[in-house]
Amino acid sequence: MKTLDLVLPDTRYPIHIGQGLLDRGELIAAHLPQNKAVIVSNTTVAPLYLARLKAALGAQGIRTLDIVLPDGEDFKTWETLNRIFDVLLEQGCERKTTLIALGGGVIGDMTGFAAACYQRGVPFIQIPTTLLAQVDSSVGGKTAINHPHGKNMIGAFYQPRAVIADMDLLDTLPDRELSAGLAEVIKYGLLGDAAFFAYLEAQMPALLARDKTVLAYTVEHCCRMKAEIVGQDEKEAGIRALLNLGHTFGHAIEAGLGFGIWLHGEAVAAGMLLAAEASRLSGDLSEQDVQRIHALLQAAKLPTLAPNLGLARWKSLMAHDKKSENGSTRFVLMGAIGHSKLATLSDNMLNEILTGRFIQQ
Numbered sequence: 001m002k003t004l005d006l007v008l009p010d011t012r013y014p015i016h017i018g019q020g021l022l023d024r025g026e027l028i029a030a031h032l033p034q035n036k037a038v039i040v041s042n043t044t045v046a047p048l049y050l051a052r053l054k055a056a057l058g059a060q061g062i063r064t065l066d067i068v069l070p071d072g073e074d075f076k077t078w079e080t081l082n083r084i085f086d087v088l089l090e091q092g093c094e095r096k097t098t099l100i101a102l103g104g105g106v107i108g109d110m111t112g113f114a115a116a117c118y119q120r121g122v123p124f125i126q127i128p129t130t131l132l133a134q135v136d137s138s139v140g141g142k143t144a145i146n147h148p149h150g151k152n153m154i155g156a157f158y159q160p161r162a163v164i165a166d167m168d169l170l171d172t173l174p175d176r177e178l179s180a181g182l183a184e185v186i187k188y189g190l191l192g193d194a195a196f197f198a199y200l201e202a203q204m205p206a207l208l209a210r211d212k213t214v215l216a217y218t219v220e221h222c223c224r225m226k227a228e229i230v231g232q233d234e235k236e237a238g239i240r241a242l243l244n245l246g247h248t249f250g251h252a253i254e255a256g257l258g259f260g261i262w263l264h265g266e267a268v269a270a271g272m273l274l275a276a277e278a279s280r281l282s283g284d285l286s287e288q289d290v291q292r293i294h295a296l297l298q299a300a301k302l303p304t305l306a307p308n309l310g311l312a313r314w315k316s317l318m319a320h321d322k323k324s325e326n327g328s329t330r331f332v333l334m335g336a337i338g339h340s341k342l343a344t345l346s347d348n349m350l351n352e353i354l355t356g357r358f359i360q361q
């Protein structure tokens with residue numbers, strides 16, 4: 001097992017990465033202020049892993065309740081969140097009762113938000129079960145639900161007490177979900193690490209074949225990068241916005257098509273290519289680099305053409321982006337692979353990108 005530490009001004013927490021960690025109840029028990037915890041999962045993950053987690057915690061003398069939510073991005077809503085609060089109240093859960101998220105990013109984001117709100121804040125722990133959640137969503141404390149008008153619009157920054165990423169849980173992940181996770185993996189190379197991008201170019205077949213050594217290195221590298229960025233800028237006053245590469249376009253795709261039609265990682269993949277095109281048209285990124293990005297996304301079996309939402313709809317959806325300031329939408333662009341920055345785009349340039357070669361005709 002490898003352990004990284006995410007260090008913030010007033011807290012720090014471990015990110016454990018390894019195999020067989022789901023059965024190691026002591027990794028969780030060490031962070032519980034009370035011998036009671038509530039596991040939040042969904043109808044897909046619970047049948048696979050809930051019993052093992054309960055047994056591991058039981059062996060540490062911890063009583064657990066579980067909440068099994070419906071599966072899907074379209075359930076990342078106020079109504080589903082309220083189901084968590086209903087159970088917490090009905091079961092007399094207290095301020096020291098810990099919430100444990102067992103699932104992908106949807107469960108992690110909702111459980112974290114529930115933990116931030118319930119009795120104004122209870123402890124929570126992330127057990128990410130998708131590649132996407134292991135490399136990104138379980139780390140850094142962004143928690144949220146969606147609103148029909150926009151993605152993750154209602155939420156809080158609220159850090160977990162620990163993150164436990166068990167590589168073995170990825171064995172059951174469908175191929176499409178593995179690829180969605182690879183989109184966020186590729187994002188790390190693009191936003192800040194050209195050598196890692198080159199590593200991914202070389203190792204994509206091994207990643208798709210779920211080679212555990214390559215996967216573990218990849219999860220560790222991404223978590224290290226994210227911990228470093230979040231450690232400098234917990235609430236996205238500056239550098240953390242770079243983790244949003246591809247997301248201004250991507251979130252518009254998710255909300256525009258209806259949540260759950262495209263997976264988050266798929267939308268981010270198409271969005272990163274639109275950001276690459278914007279960077280090229282701004283005179284920063286070379287055509288050769290755009291082609292490398294296109295090739296790596298294709299190798300990861302990700303979409304490279306965004307849906308045609310129509311110019312007006314694209315723009316109204318992107319106007320809700322959380323990086324907008326004084327009504328102007330800001331994008332993460334690239335100066336080169338491994339170098340990113342925030343910038344605005346002129347209306348003419350946006351029109352060109354949103355009707356251009358990386359949009360479905």
Ligand SMILES: NC(=O)c1ccc[n+]([C@@H]2O[C@H](COP(=O)([O-])OP(=O)(O)OC[C@H]3O[C@@H](n4cnc5c(N)ncnc54)[C@H](O)[C@@H]3O)[C@@H](O)[C@H]2O)c1
Nearest residue numbers: 044071104105106129130132133136137142169172173264
């Ligand atoms: N908080 C953040 O910083 C952050 C970062 C990135 C993404 N996100 C959010 O994360 C969400 C996407 O997360 P995701 O890609 O994990 O999607 P997800 O949570 O919907 O999980 C994907 C699918 O895989 C299933 N699944 C999960 N683990 C499994 C396993 N081990 N075996 C078999 N099936 C499994 C799930 O039930 C689901 O059907 C989005 O809502 C996105 O906005 C948040």
Ligand SMILES: O=C(O)C(=O)C[C@@H](O)[C@H](O)[C@H](O)COP(=O)(O)O
Nearest residue numbers: 136140142151152240243244247322
């Ligand atoms: O942790 C961050 O910061 C990120 O931006 C990670 C993203 O991958 C993630 O999808 C995030 O939820 C998007 O940012 P948001 O603030 O628009 O929700």
Ligand SMILES: [Zn+2]
Nearest residue numbers: 184247264268
């Ligand atoms: Zn994301």
